[in-house]
Amino acid sequence: MEPPIRQEIETAVQALDQAISGLINFLMTLRPTLRNEILQICGHHLQQARDARDRLAALLQSDGQ
Numbered sequence: 001m002e003p004p005i006r007q008e009i010e011t012a013v014q015a016l017d018q019a020i021s022g023l024i025n026f027l028m029t030l031r032p033t034l035r036n037e038i039l040q041i042c043g044h045h046l047q048q049a050r051d052a053r054d055r056l057a058a059l060l061q062s063d064g065q
Contacts, residue, residue, distance in 0.1 A: 001059075001060075001063040006060065006063065009056050009059060009060055010060060012056055013053055013056045013057050013060065016049055016050075016052060016053035016056070017053055019049065020046065020049055020050060020053065023046065
């Protein structure tokens with residue numbers, strides 16, 4: 001993988017990781033009932049973001065080997 005592309009993927013992985021962490025930290029400040037309601041509505045999108053982060057990270061690992 002070319003260095004500029006690798007750098008872009010690394011940046012995307014970091015951005016997704018920070019966004020996911022920020023959302024989780026925010027959710028933890030809410031009352032459990034509200035947190036559960038939000039997770040029911042947005043949980044699928046949160047999981048998609050995690051999956052995307054993991055796929056991009058795997059791409060970087062497979063390229064480095």
